[in-house]
Amino acid sequence: MNIILPDNSGRTVDPAPRTIEQVLMELGINPIEVIVSVNGKLVPEDVIVSGNDEIRIVRVAHGG
Amino acid sequence: MKGCDCCGEPAIARVREPNRHFCATHFTGFFEDRVGRTIRDDNMIKPGDRIALALSGGKDSRALILVLSHLLPVWENVHLVAITIDEGIEGYRDETVRAARELTAILGIEHHTVSFEDLFGNNLDTLLVGREREACTVCGIIRKKALTVAAEQYSATKIATGHNLDDEAQSVLMNTLRGDLPRFVRDAAQENPYFIPRIKPLSLTPEKEIAIYLMVNNAWNVLPECPYTRFALRAEVRGMLTKLEYRYPGTMLHLIETKKKIGRYCAGAQVSEPIRRCRECGDPCSADLCQVCQLRHSLGR
Secondary structure, three states, X not given: OEEEOOOOOEEEOOXXXXXXXXXXXXXXXXXXXXXXXXXXXXXXXOOEEOXXXXXXXXXXXXXX | OOEOOOOOOEOOEEEOOOOEEEOHHHHHHHHHHHXXXXXXXXXXXXXXXXXEEEOOOOHHHHHHHHHHHHHHHHOOOOEEEEEEEEOOOOOOHHHHHHHHHHHHHXXXXXXXXXXXXXXXXXXXXXXXXXXXXXXXXXXHHHHHHHHHHHHHHOOOOEEEOOOOHHXXXXXXXXXXXXXXXXXXXXXXXXXOOOOOOEEOOOOOOOHHHHHHHHHHOOOOOOOOOOOOHHXXXXXXXXXXXXXXXXXXXXXXXXXXXXXXXXXXXXOOOOOOOOOEEOOOOOOEEOOOOOHHHHHHHHOOO
């Protein structure tokens, strides 16, 4: 699976099916602090991703 | 794919406490209902109020102005005026001021910008040279003054800020860590002859949900974070709290509830110095000199 991190850098992770929450925890990212889209669509973090899914992680910026 | 608990359409968000899934439409409804309830439960807005909304252009104030503009028809004769305080922070404030201007133009809301330079003769970057660790304290004192001056200039009866649940929970914990009881129990929303009451309609809304609300309402902008954030105790407290919130959902709300309970126990007790007038500028304060005058002296101005 392709991941686009909050700093716009890319990573590839194991394509085995699991929740976005699990993927975030593997990356050391707290799900409370980010919003995730899968293949261009905003999704909740308990959605299962796998295979060739493209995951974009956006950090919720502070201050506002 | 998860379905919306209300209609079965694909869910775009999960609310953790309580555990629910929403599509874009029902998430917006849930979000706005909660803000409306927060306003009603704390009697934040009355008919005839003229509300100065602190619009930094960042996500929280953008969400605040959006949701209030949607809820406004509910209140009789309530007027919104947006005020943006420009501290002059290089690489940060220009973009957010621009975002604020664009949004108020789209919403048709009166908007004014007030700069630190105009009010105090210097921008924040200049004032903070060699004092970056005090950035949030210095900025907070001057912004509060700037907002008050602007709110008075535009005849506001209330000042609305975009402080969210995360901000409020962080403040409770920070004031506890500092042993600052007066600040801990202070309720700036209370009617007071000295100050324009401040209301926080997003105070029970998690920060993440604010971002989702903006995204699903096409009002999300990727804006920079304030470069002084990293110097603050708040940055460390934020990290601690989000870890706790993830493991123990509801932690932040419990902190707010605790503050309210302690506030009720302290009601009527003298926990801080009585309000008096600053001996230099005449502004209301709890010391001989107000915070702005104290700051001016420490900056040698």
